[in-house]
Amino acid sequence: MRLRYTPQALSDIVSIAAYILEYNPDAALRVRHTIQHSIDLVARYPHLGALNAYRPGTRSRAVARYPYRIHYAVAKQTIIILHIRHTSRDS
Numbered sequence: 001m002r003l004r005y006t007p008q009a010l011s012d013i014v015s016i017a018a019y020i021l022e023y024n025p026d027a028a029l030r031v032r033h034t035i036q037h038s039i040d041l042v043a044r045y046p047h048l049g050a051l052n053a054y055r056p057g058t059r060s061r062a063v064a065r066y067p068y069r070i071h072y073a074v075a076k077q078t079i080i081i082l083h084i085r086h087t088s089r090d091s
Contacts, residue, residue, distance in 0.1 A: 002078045003043050012084040016068065031066055038063045038070055039081060046074045058082065 005013075013035065020028040042048060042061055049059035049072065060069045067087040073080045 001043050001046060001074075003039065003081065004078050005081045006083065008083045009081040016084065016086075031068075034066055035063050035068060035070070035084060042070060042072060042081075043079050046079055062087075 013032070016035070017028045017032045020031055038061060047059070049061035049070070052058040052060055052071070055071075058071060058073050060071045062069055063084075068084055069087055070084050071082045073082060
């Protein structure tokens, strides 16, 4: 499946990495790599994420070892990454 990122999702990735980079550059790289790995899994297995009860037609998937969730939609042969949020924030 093809991957497409919304501008919000791209901004989220940059913001997450920039925030962590201030405190720990090595951790910023690890988190960024782990988020990308989770996105790659979603691209291979689009129905891996849980259905979102509050936003019909969307799914979310936790990022392993880190408190982030990837929110996405499946449209034909495309996975649309909507946004990536820290689990303490509202979706």
